[in-house]
Amino acid sequence: MKASGALELGEAPKGSTPKSVANRGISILDFILRLIAIIGTLGSAIAMGTTDETLPFVTQFNRFRAKYDDLPMFTFFVVANSIVSAYLVLSLALSIFHILRSGAKGSRIILIFFDTAMLVLLTAGASAAAAIVYLAHKGNAKANWFAICQQFNSFCERISGALIGSFGGILVFVLLILLSAVALSRR
């Protein structure tokens, strides 16, 4: 029987099967999510880093000026967000590489490892700052910690808003890790 034609099964041309199209779609989505995360974390770093409020009155004993580096947690927040932004910009190159070459497995694992490490760093920075922002809003009667937001309104608004971009970045990172895991398991 002339089986030569029928024996071409299983050798479908590369790059056009539904599976590889889906993998390419995953890589493109990964790239787009990274861009969104860059905007979020960079915005947060800048928003927190440019806080500086001086109240219009002054006495001899008290400071009436609030900056982000008055609180070490906010400094950590700015540093963590900057590091994560820089990492995301660098990992865009790897992401583009994955779009072009969907079969790379080792680099995907490296990407997952670094993504998880950056997720941990970002979450640590964001939640430390969130704890202090909560304290700044509400104070704590038991520890005699006064709510500084009652005096420094615009400083407070700035630091609260800076958290939003960072938490958005956390969400995007979780999605990125999931996408990489799904892409790894499909090959």
Added chain:
Amino acid sequence: MMNGDSTTINITETRKETKGEAPLFAAPRVVASTSVVANTSAVEHPKGGRYKKGIAIFDFILRLCAIAATLAATVSMGTTDQTLPFFTQFFQFQASYDDLPAFQFFVIANAIVTGYLVLSIPFSIVCIVRPHAVGPRLLLIICDTVMVTLTTAAAASAAAIVYLAHNGNSSANWNSICQQFTDFCQSVSGAVVGSFVAVVLFLFLVVLSAFALRKY
């Protein structure tokens, strides 16, 4: 008609054919000289299987360590209660974890993570027994990622408050309460350390699951 070629065409019966569900004239896949990979029996590629089983066992052990770490953190934070032996009419001299919302969040989050880890042990065992199963592994990596976020959030916010309790902050006029409540401070700091250990273990768990997801 193939003359001169002595190609042996191996028509291995797939399970579908033995069950009678597929026609026997389905074209046999003769791909050069490599043997046909048409039998879908449970014989996996041995090299990948052993490797993945080792990863799964290591994953199981790490999970047990993480349970210990988060449980210790929860208990250590949850049983803090220190009352100083003196009191005045105006001030409280009692410190407990539920005086600070960040610590309440810490206890709740670590309790949730401990519960999740205990529930994920069966999935981990399934991954040991069936090293090539993708479903449980993928579920584990997804849930582990979410839990690493939760654990880190709880640990970092508690760490921020503990730092403030140790050092205070002069710009905000916040006093450091650790100088009065030393036992409270110690157990709280220990709880935060235990939680960060759990975060590192989770990081390893996620990377291990990523390794095990590869198809060889």
